[in-house]
Amino acid sequence: MNWKRFYLSLSFLLAFLGSGELMAQCGNFRAYAYPDSSTCPAQSVQAYTSGGQSPYTYQWSTGATTASIATPSLGTYSVTVQDANGCTTTDTIVVNTFSLSAVSIVDASCGNNNGQIQLSVSGSGPYDLRWYTANWQYVGSGMTLANVPAGSYTVQAYDSTTQCYESQTYTVGGGNGPQATILPDTSSCPVNTLFASVSGGAASYTYHWSNGATTSSISNLAAAQNYTLVVIDPNGCADTTNYYIDTLCNQQPPCNISILMLDDSIGCPANWVHAMPSGGTSPYSYAWSNGQTTASISNLVAGFNYMVTVTDATGCTASSSYYVDTTNCNQQPSCNISILMLDDSIGCPANWVHAMPSGGTSPYSYAWSNGQTTASISNLVAGFNYMVTVTDATGCTASSSYYVDTTNCNQQPVCNMQAYTYTQGCPADTLSAYAWNGAAPYTYSWSTGLTVTTQSNRHDAYASNGAGQYSVTITDANGCIAVSSVQVNSQAPMQVGYTINDASCGQNDGAIDLTVSGGDSMYMYSWSNNVSNGWQEDQSNLAPGVYSVYVYDSSGCSVYLDSLIVNGSGTINPSMTPANCLDSLGAIALNPTGFSNPQFVWNTGDTGPNLNNLASGVYTVTITDDSCQTARTFFLDQDSSCAIMIAGRVTDNTAGGTCAQGTAEAFRLVRLQPAGIITTTNQYGYYQFTVMQTGNYTVELLPDGVSSQLCPAANISVNAANVGGYYGGNDFVVTHPPVNDLRVNLVHYSTSTPGFSLYTYVYYCNDGNTTQNATITVDYDSQLEFNTTAQNPRYNNATYYAYSNAVMTSHDAVNNNIVFTANNLGAGECGLIRIYLNTPTTVALGDQVANSVAITPISGDATPANNTDVDSLIVVGSWDPNEIVLRPTRSGDPRGQAEIFEQDDVLDYTIHFQNLGTAPAYTVVVRDTLDASFDVSSLTNLQFSHPATMTVENGNILVFTFNNINLPDADSDEPGSHGFINYSIDRDPNLPLGSVIPNKAAIYFDFNAPVITNLSEAMISAPTSTRQVELLNTSFKVFPNPSQGQYFISFEQNQTQDLHLQVYNMQGQLLLEQTQADAPTSGQMSFDLSNFPAAHYLLRINGQEQLIQKQ
Structure with missing residues (x-):
């Protein structure tokens, strides 16, 4: 739930x-x-x-x-x-009812993204409508889906008033392109003239012949040569056909006459036969062995063989014969009677039986072993066998029997009843029991002594003994019994107190301190207003304003505090009007409130609260009142009317080898010079730059190390002469060498928290250019659960979602793995699998869980290193959902200070974000300022939770923009309130040991102040020449440490018990485990890591009393 x-x-x-x-x-x-x-x-x-x-x-x-x-x-x-x-x-x-229907569907013209679907919705509203492609890629929201290519689109609609859900799929057609045919002039041999015949598409065709001609017909042709024609209509739709000039002009066609002999199927022997020729050229002539010349002959003689020769109009001949057979003329028909025995299905034993014959000739007669002659007999004797013989009108007979069985008459009903219990109330004071698959009436016997009999399969009782364990025994009308129990925890109500510290003058340094007691421990906090650390108990660095918070305990009980007011000594509510590149009419208005006699000093020299007639640029103001002073800085941008658009597309045409557009190249890096701006193509291969200055620009397709640029051979020059102009068609075509290259990536969408789902995403791609059948194996931590019968209401009650042909083929709950297959994965095709793993409440905070994924086949793969991925998490009770996470990490905290090795040249970052406000966020922008040690042009493996675009500012600022994301707030839709970005990037391989590479991001939800993530710091170190295990507990000593591989453990403990030893690498993979049974109060254990590389390892020792686990 x-x-x-x-x-x-x-x-x-x-x-x-x-x-x-x-x-x-x-x-x-x-x-x-x-x-x-x-x-x-x-x-x-x-x-x-x-x-x-x-x-x-x-x-x-x-x-x-x-x-x-x-x-x-x-x-x-x-x-x-x-x-x-x-x-x-x-x-x-x-x-109310809720239904969808398509008002209109506009097909996309050939090759263009101008298809449209217009919906009509009947319900109560407001509605949430989201559109997806056939591969479940999000493409938009609302009643109208516009500017899409041909394809199948699914809309998932939700009526928030009636809570009704509806899903429909519609198809946008591709429009009719031209259809070309080549017609030869057959008056000469070989053919000397070819004509183009075209239908469909839009009028005003252009013609492109393989000999260079552009007319609708060509002449003076060379013999024994193939001529190709490409016809293109004004919409860019094209069709290709060809014609081969044959020199075999005077050859006679081959003879392929066949003859079918049809006879008189009624008479026996047959009285006539008919010859039916085919495969030749009509008309045909006939010559029979009896002298006749017609297609049919009659008055045949029994036992005689008749020959016929057929000649067609070209002189080709064929012969056949017919024999007048008398063998089967006097045979009797065969007997095929079958009998179906129908009994009295109500009584036990049966009281009557009915014989139902088929396959013979009616009427039928009946002879039973008890002397009766009707189709049915009754008053049957239990345990007796009855025989019947049925005879049809031709004398054919068949027999059958029926045994009056009493075996199953007195069987008792099967008991499949199950019992379920849960608690109600906060704190819990009501016990509820529920019976499933039983028969009324039900008797509920509670451990409190209460016994109740009722027709209902549900009963509520009072938890009269307070906190503790309660059980109920349910007995149904058939005597079936089921038992269930439930735990009632704390009986003290949850109490929440708070202290508020107001903000200083014009500053965001307010704070709210909560004090929580009662209820069930392990509290969760959901704050409003997109505060930066919304899942922590206390809040700091707050601006003046009104805040609210939900506090939840582990039983699901909650307390809501609203109107938590952080006051301040003065605030501003600035509004800005962008500058216009033509007349510089930008403006900034501070709208100050709460100040006492404020004075304003701008970097322009102005002294009022407002600035007007501004060009784009940076403006700073200092505000001083009777008690304080503060300063603010504003960046004023130009409005969109000044924007110049430079756009194009990147496609792969390996198959054709020409400059014609092929399949989309998604997430390719394209750079615009001299501006130095880098952007990526979207999933359809399109890219776009926005600049504000006219001038000459150069568009570069950055190499990806795999493909080759085919067209154009060099960069593309663009003369952007007009303000607000659009300069499109700057297209690149690439080719790929034949290669098999599968890739998989594992992303945890949320944290591992006891009692909650761990949203796990598996992205898989075919980066090669051959179709492959892939197998994806997910190995999840033994502490986690995957329940194949669980339901997630947000995703159509599915426990997992798999896209692009992926289906789950097996789940091994013992070995904790799930296997998916994705067959016919096309070149460049990617897919997504969403898995919902549960962290049980028994998992301790601070434990580590690790999940991994592998995609096969690996043999022959161009980059086998990206065929596997692993990610480990520390189990937490509260966390900051807006964070940046580093991989790989050899030791330390991937969200803080971590260690990487010299060979770790490629770093992988995941930026998580969550809408913790009180309303949906319509736009999310993430700005990630990269350290100078990163090579921006090496960006790969870009993956987003929602459709997004990426640009690069100033050569090192990655800007990810999620337009129209409509990200729900956490209070209304917690699973849907999350999002993430994932990318890989090369670092400078020549950095010295000890260098620290920092990274953090700023996340903007609509027009709110940015949420700043944690600071991830990667320190470069060298792997040790020995294997080192750290275990900080005085009762266990590991020696020698470091070691060349062989370790000994000296231990002391309070009692004799089994000790279970496990060794993990820093990616969370289990490498070694062994158990010493009945270990004494003091002694030694040993283990050997000689077969593993030099590195840091994690040793875990489990006993009945404690868990020892350290890096």
């Missing part, structure tokens, strides 16, 4: 003590009416409560007084709930 929604089904009591704490009163009592979203329209609605005191009474607008009601008709339903304190609250819900 999604924990973000789970708290709505719980009631909780807020009891806060002391200054600044919030008391639970009627103002906190809420009712929520939710529809049964399994059907649309909903067939029932359920009332939930929060903030009140049980028991509750319900009053629906229909007159019903139960917590849930049926909704047989469409309309609005309201419920009023009263708790034990007399507090009342009301909520309403709309039950």
Whole structure:
């Protein structure tokens, strides 16, 4: 169950003590009416409560007084709930239909991205509509999908009022291109003139013959030569055909006459026969051995053989014969009667049986072994065998028998009943039991002594003994028994207090300090307003404003604090008008509030709160009032009317070897000089630069180390002479050598936290140019769970999603691996697999979990190093979801200070982000300023959680832009509120040992201040010449350490127990494990790492009392 929604089904009591704490009163009592979203329209609605005191009474607008009601008709339903304190609250819900239909579909003209789908939606709204390609690539949202190429598109629609979900798939056609045919002039031999015949497409065709001609016909042709014609219409649609000039003009066609002999199938022997020729040239002539010359002859003589010769119009001949056979004329028909025995399926044993014959000639007669002659007999004797013989009208007979069986008559019903238990209330005070696959009535016997018999398969009881373990035994009408138990944790209500420190003058240094007690431990925090460390308990570096927070405990209970006001000694709410490149009419308005006698000093010399008539540039203001001073800096940009667009496409035409566009080259790096701007192509191979200055530019396709640039042979020059102009068609065509090259990448979308899902993404690509069948194997940590029957409501109740032909073929829960296959993976095709792994609540904070993935076949792969990937995580209870993570890391923290080795020339970074605000984010921009030690032109393996573009500013700032991402906020859709970026980049291989490579990013959600990630620092070191294990616990000593491979462990412990030893590398892969049974209170163990390379390793020792684990 999604924990973000789970708290709505719980009631909780807020009891806060002391200054600044919030008391639970009627103002906190809420009712929520939710529809049964399994059907649309909903067939029932359920009332939930929060903030009140049980028991509750319900009053629906229909007159019903139960917590849930049926909704047989469409309309609005309201419920009023009263708790034990007399507090009342009301909520309403709309039950309505929800459907989609396409108003219009506009096909894409050949080769263009101008297709469109217009939807009509019937429901209550507001709606969330998201569009995907056939490979499940996100391409847009809303009622209209525009500017798309031909293909299949699926819209996933959600009605937030009725909570109905609908999915439909529509096809955008490719339009009709020209269809070309070459017609020869056959008056001469060999042919000397060819004519182009074209239909379809748009008129005004252009013709391109292989001899260089551009007319609709060509003459004076060379014999024994092939001529190719390409026809192109004004939309760029093309068709190709060819014609070979044959010199075999005077050869006679071959003779291929065949003769089918048809006879008189009624008479026996046959009285006539007909010769039917084919494969020749009509008309045909006939010559029979009896002198006749027609196609058919009659009055045949039995036992005689007749010959015929057929001649066609070209003189070709063929012969055949027919024999008048009398062998089978007097044979009797065969008997094929079968009998179906139908019995009395209601009684046990059966009381009657019916014989049903088929395959003979009616009418039928019946002879039973008990003397009866009808088709059915009754009053059967148990355990007796009855025989019947059936005779048809031709005298054919068949027999069958029926045994009156009593074996299964007195069998007892099979017991498949299952029992489930859970708790309700915050803190939990209600026990709920649920019976499945049983028969009413049910008897519930609780461990509290309560026993109740009811027709319902659900029963609620009060947890009368407080916290502890409760069990229930359920017995159904068939005597089937099922037992289940549930744990009731803390009975103390969760209490949240807070202290607020206001912000200084014009600064963002406010703070909120929470104090949490009661409930179940391991609290989670969800803050509003996109604060930078939203999952931590306390917040700092806050601007003046109003904040709110949800606090959750491990049972799903929650407390909500709103109106947490951080005051300040003055704030500004600036607004900016971009400069226009033609008349420089930009402006900045500070809109100050809360200052006392403020004074303003700008770097321009102005002294007011506003600046006007500005060109683009950097502007700084210092604000001084009676008590404080602060400064702000603004960058004023130019508006879009000044923008000059330079665009093109990169494609692969290895198959054709020409300059014609081929398949898209996604995520290729393209550079614009002299601006020094680098961007990437999108998934369809298109790229675009935006510049503000007119002039001459050069477009360069940066090499990727695999392909070769075919067309053009050099860079492309662009004379951008007009402000606001568009300069397109700057296309590159590349070729690839024949190569097999599969690649796989593992990305963890979230953290490993006890009780929550670990969203794991597996990206796989065919970087080669041959179609391959791939196998993807995911090995997940033994501490994690993959439940193939679990449901994730966000993704159509699927436990995993697999795209681009990938399907799950096996799951081994013992060895913790999942296998997928992706057959017919085309050149350049990529796919995605989403897997939802669960971290059980029994996993301890601080433990390490490691998952890995491999794609095969590896043999013959051009870059086998990227056929595997591994990622390890530390189990955490709270975290910052906006972060940057480094791989590989030989030791240390991949989110902080980490160690890499000299051979680690390529570094991989993943930037995670999450919308922690109170509304969807429509635009997300991530700016990653790279250290000078990185080679920007080496960027590879670009992967995004949502469609995005990437540009490079100032030669070292990566700018990732997610336009129209519509990223949900965490409160409304926690799984959907995440996003990420992944890329690989080369570092300077000549950096000395000890060099530190820093990296951090700034994340912008719409127009809010940036969220700054953690600082990742990679220090370069050399692998040690020995193997070293670190174990910091005085009761265990490892020696020698470092070692050449052989280790000894001296240990002391409180009691005799089994000791289990495991050795991991720093990527989390298990290398060695062994167990010493009944280890004494003091002694020694040993292990050998001689077969492993020199490096740091992790030693883990498990005993019954403790876990020793250190790097």
